[in-house]
Amino acid sequence: MRIQSVSRRGFVGGAAAALGTLAIRPDIALARGVRRIPGWTPYWGPTQSQTDEYDALAHLSSNENPFGPSEKMLEAMTYAFKYSMRYGFPNNNVMQKIADEHGFTRDNLLLGAGSGEILEVAGLTYLGHGKKIVGVEPTYTTVYRTATGIDADVIALPLAADHSQDIELMVDTVNRHYRDIGLVYLCNPNNPTGVPVMADEVAYLLDNIPEDVPVLIDEAYHHFVDHPSYQESLKYVHEGRRVLIARTFSKLYGIAAMRIGFAIASPDMIEEMRPYSTGSVNVLAQWGAVAGLEDVAAQQAYLSHNRRFREQTVADLEGFGYESIPSETNFIMVNLRTPVAPIRRAFRERGIAVGRDFPPMLEHLRVSIGSEEEMGRFMNAFEDIMSSTATTGGSRG
Numbered sequence: 122m123r124i125q126s127v128s129r130r131g132f133v134g135g136a137a138a139a140l141g142t143l144a145i146r147p148d149i150a151l152a153r154g155v156r157r158i159p160g161w162t163p164y165w166g167p168t169q170s171q172t173d174e175y176d177a178l179a180h181l182s183s184n185e186n187p188f189g190p191s192e193k194m195l196e197a198m199t200y201a202f203k204y205s206m207r208y209g210f211p212n213n214n215v216m217q218k219i220a221d222e223h224g225f226t227r228d229n230l231l232l233g234a235g236s237g238e239i240l241e242v243a244g245l246t247y248l249g250h251g252k253k254i255v256g257v258e259p260t261y262t263t264v265y266r267t268a269t270g271i272d273a274d275v276i277a278l279p280l281a282a283d284h285s286q287d288i289e290l291m292v293d294t295v296n297r298h299y300r301d302i303g304l305v306y307l308c309n310p311n312n313p314t315g316v317p318v319m320a321d322e323v324a325y326l327l328d329n330i331p332e333d334v335p336v337l338i339d340e341a342y343h344h345f346v347d348h349p350s351y352q353e354s355l356k357y358v359h360e361g362r363r364v365l366i367a368r369t370f371s372k373l374y375g376i377a378a379m380r381i382g383f384a385i386a387s388p389d390m391i392e393e394m395r396p397y398s399t400g401s402v403n404v405l406a407q408w409g410a411v412a413g414l415e416d417v418a419a420q421q422a423y424l425s426h427n428r429r430f431r432e433q434t435v436a437d438l439e440g441f442g443y444e445s446i447p448s449e450t451n452f453i454m455v456n457l458r459t460p461v462a463p464i465r466r467a468f469r470e471r472g473i474a475v476g477r478d479f480p481p482m483l484e485h486l487r488v489s490i491g492s493e494e495e496m497g498r499f500m501n502a503f504e505d506i507m508s509s510t511a512t513t514g515g516s517r518g
């Protein structure tokens with residue numbers, strides 16, 4: 122076989138010419154025969170008018186922090202831009218900082234591109250053909266979707282009448298299907314209801330199922346819980362239980378678009394999961410996360426804003442005759458007593474994005490707690506939409 126040598130000069134010149142073409146006129150590069158993958162449409166980003174529409178929306182659909190990253194986080198991320206071209210970049214000791222903050226070592230940690238990746242990795246690790254995952258419905262469905270994609274079964278249990286998770290039913294179900302259970306999923310507090318599972322019930326669950334059944338506890342919203350009977354579940358990892366805690370920087374710390382989350386579990390579980398993870402978290406996210414952990418004042422400011430506007434929104438809705446499920450998170454679910462889908466469209470027509478359908482709770486609207494301005498717009502639109510729904514034969518009252 123003949124190996125053709127390319128002179129450095131020729132190579133650099135050719136590459137620069139190709140890059141120049143691509144950078145300046147992507148349409149020409151395509152026309153000259155750069156192959157398209159079938160079914161793939163090149164994405165050049167939203168148009169200006171689409172971006173303007175997005176920016177003008179009240180974003181009350183995805184439980185985001187309306188303030189975004191704090192000044193200190195922005196500073197850290199801006200500094201880290203200078204490493205954008207590197208692979209082995211300084212990461213501001215992110216693993217050690219997260220480990221210290223939670224009282225663990227780096228062996229207990231797995232980083233993910235959002236806790237969504239952690240949920241997927243847990244599903245891929247512990248499920249598979251013929252395996253079952255047990256959890257409730259409605260809940261956050263990433264791990265259920267992973268399960269379905271790899272031919273595992275989802276046992277989705279109904280919520281109790283007060284919208285809490287029926288832990289006794291969960292225990293019975295796990296024990297009944299013990300041989301086939303790959304994973305138990307406990308979203309605590311639960312999304313979309315906002316209801317936490319209290320400490321004694323988490324203990325009951327873990328004490329009454331076989332100790333080799335892995336339990337994934339999704340604590341995406343744990344920072345928001347004030348209820349005195351609630352506790353984080355980190356202590357169960359210290360106790361050596363087969364428990365895996367998923368956490369995120371998308372909510373309290375306000376960097377959902379940066380994509381960083383993590384798992385805390387025993388070193389054994391971390392090693393079981395590692396082969397399924399990409400291990401790829403970008404440099405800005407890592408620097409932003411460290412600054413976010415350190416910026417306690419920003420965390421407190423957002424938590425008190427959230428508490429205040431959650432309480433006020435619940436009271437205002439009650440004033441209009443609509444009851445919300447008591448929430449310990451940065452969103453609420455209000456019972457509209459009429460199908461939510463057309464109401465959601467009416468909100469969207471008024472420039473307000475609210476939560477999607479959460480079957481089987483199709484008459485409950487999930488609303489994230491946004492900025493003061495966004496909540497004002499929401500309440501004005503609510504009054505407008507629901508009064509016309511009532512007068513046109515909706516089921517208010």
Ligand SMILES: Cc1ncc(COP(=O)(O)O)c(C=O)c1O
Binds near residue numbers: 184237238308371381
């Ligand atoms: C309960 C729950 N878990 C996990 C996630 C995933 O968050 P992220 O992937 O942004 O960390 C979300 C996002 O809304 C969530 O509500």
